Amino acid sequence: MRGRIIKESIDLFDKKGFSKTSIQDIVDTIGVTKGTFYYYFKSKQELLMDIHQNYIKELLKEQEVILNDEYISCKEKMNRLIHLIIKNIKVHGKSARVFNREVRHLDETQVLLVNKYRKDFRFNLEKLMEEGIERGEFRNHLRSDIVIFGILGMVNRSYNWYNPDGKVSEEELVSIYMDLILNGIKADTNSQ
Amino acid sequence: MRGRIIKESIDLFDKKGFSKTSIQDIVDTIGVTKGTFYYYFKSKQELLMDIHQNYIKELLKEQEVILNDEYISCKEKMNRLIHLIIKNIKVHGKSARVFNREVRHLDETQVLLVNKYRKDFRFNLEKLMEEGIERGEFRNHLRSDIVIFGILGMVNRSYNWYNPDGKVSEEELVSIYMDLILNGIKADTNSQ
Numbered sequence: 095m096r097g098r099i100i101k102e103s104i105d106l107f108d109k110k111g112f113s114k115t116s117i118q119d120i121v122d123t124i125g126v127t128k129g130t131f132y133y134y135f136k137s138k139q140e141l142l143m144d145i146h147q148n149y150i151k152e153l154l155k156e157q158e159v160i161l162n163d164e165y166i167s168c169k170e171k172m173n174r175l176i177h178l179i180i181k182n183i184k185v186h187g188k189s190a191r192v193f194n195r196e197v198r199h200l201d202e203t204q205v206l207l208v209n210k211y212r213k214d215f216r217f218n219l220e221k222l223m224e225e226g227i228e229r230g231e232f233r234n235h236l237r238s239d240i241v242i243f244g245i246l247g248m249v250n251r252s253y254n255w256y257n258p259d260g261k262v263s264e265e266e267l268v269s270i271y272m273d274l275i276l277n278g279i280k281a282d283t284n285s286q
Numbered sequence: 287m288r289g290r291i292i293k294e295s296i297d298l299f300d301k302k303g304f305s306k307t308s309i310q311d312i313v314d315t316i317g318v319t320k321g322t323f324y325y326y327f328k329s330k331q332e333l334l335m336d337i338h339q340n341y342i343k344e345l346l347k348e349q350e351v352i353l354n355d356e357y358i359s360c361k362e363k364m365n366r367l368i369h370l371i372i373k374n375i376k377v378h379g380k381s382a383r384v385f386n387r388e389v390r391h392l393d394e395t396q397v398l399l400v401n402k403y404r405k406d407f408r409f410n411l412e413k414l415m416e417e418g419i420e421r422g423e424f425r426n427h428l429r430s431d432i433v434i435f436g437i438l439g440m441v442n443r444s445y446n447w448y449n450p451d452g453k454v455s456e457e458e459l460v461s462i463y464m465d466l467i468l469n470g471i472k473a474d475t476n477s478q
Contacts, residue, residue: 111390113305169472195387198303223471232471240454240462241471243447244440251439262432270432278470279415279424279433280361 096134098124100148103141108188112142112196142196143204149189150211153182157218168226169276175219176275177268179249184258191253216242245275288326290316292340295333300380304334304388334388335396341381342403345374349410360418361468367411368467369460371441376450383445408434437467 102123106115117138121131135141160174182190197208223238249271258264294315298307309330313323327333352366374382389400411434418424441463450456 111305113303226471230473233469233473236465236471237462240459241466243443244463244466247443248436248440251435251443255435267432270429271436274428274433274436274470275466276470276472277425278466278468279418279428280468281422281425 095126095130099131099134099141100145104145104189104192107142107145107192107196112138112192112199139200139204142192143200143208145189146193146197146200146204146208147211149186149193150208150215153178154211154215157215161218161222168222168229168231171222172219172226172275173268173272175222176245176249176271177264180252180256180264180268180271183253183256184264187253187258190250194250194253216246219246248274287318287322291323291326291333292337296337296381296384299334299337299384299388304330304384304391331392331396334384335392335400337381338385338389338392338396338400339403341378341385342400342407345370346403346407349407353410353414360414360421360423363414364411364418364467365460365464367414368437368441368463369456372444372448372456372460372463375445375448376456379445379450386442386445408438411438440466 099120103115103120106119106123110119115138117128117131121128124130135144156178157175160171160178163171166174197205200208219242220238223232223236223242226232227234227236227238252267256262256267262270291312295307295312298311298315302311307330309320309323313320316322327336348370349367352363352370355363358366389397392400412430415424415428415430415434419426419428419430444459448454448459454462
């Protein structure tokens, strides 16, 4: 039941927004009483926090596995991490949109915690970037903090426009992003 | 008065969200009656639409000036357009955040119109990208639609984290983005 409440709420928050969705709306959709809701969650805010936490904790766990792989280069790790985010659009697209849009409805302590998780994800990417610079895989005068903000902005923004069931496959999208991130768009004057 | 209503509403929408801000809140902040509000706007939605339109129309006008400049390269146009977006964070940051977050509160006709403007801005960038490819300034096997989605995601996302009064100047941010967009992050194996 807990899972169903979460699933239906994500749908409703995505469609109507957090403020306009009442606990009544949620229980009506599932066909249970408010008591059932309150058995699992203290409030709508706690539910929203739960959605946030589940989503970002799962991402962090998968990020860790990729970062700890000793047999692949920093470039390949970057590639897999971008794939991780894009792959998640299909499975967690709605929950991520809700996450990004409704974060202001959480109270301060909750926001601090969620921001901590988000920062962890970002800082891990910065560390990867710096390791890649040290290893000579990435250019050495890059400001890793801003570059990672840029890359994350680009990739995360896909949640708002990319349709995983459309013409461009997930693999194709990741490879276009990776090509852009690694090589940029400027024509190579030597090869032209 | 019209301008003041718009300004204070942007502040309130940014702080409390659109749904939680009542017309009463808006007029209380300014110290006028609801009658004054209704003299200028039919509804809160009409006001939100107005904020959206002003913001995007102004951007489109400035974009046009840059695109029509015959004396600069496509690269330089791209540079100036990214600068245009970043520069706007200081002046229109709040209104842009409201724009991105509250668009779902507009009705369908309004959404269609706003999306038309947004698409115009994006398609103009795609055309610039294609012109740059034709002229040999940009690599020729790039998919301009996805690349522009990526670049816009990266640059637009700055509205959520970049502080124009912080350590990194607007010029520095634009130059880091341009370096990333043009050259990518991969180390040049010839020069190492």
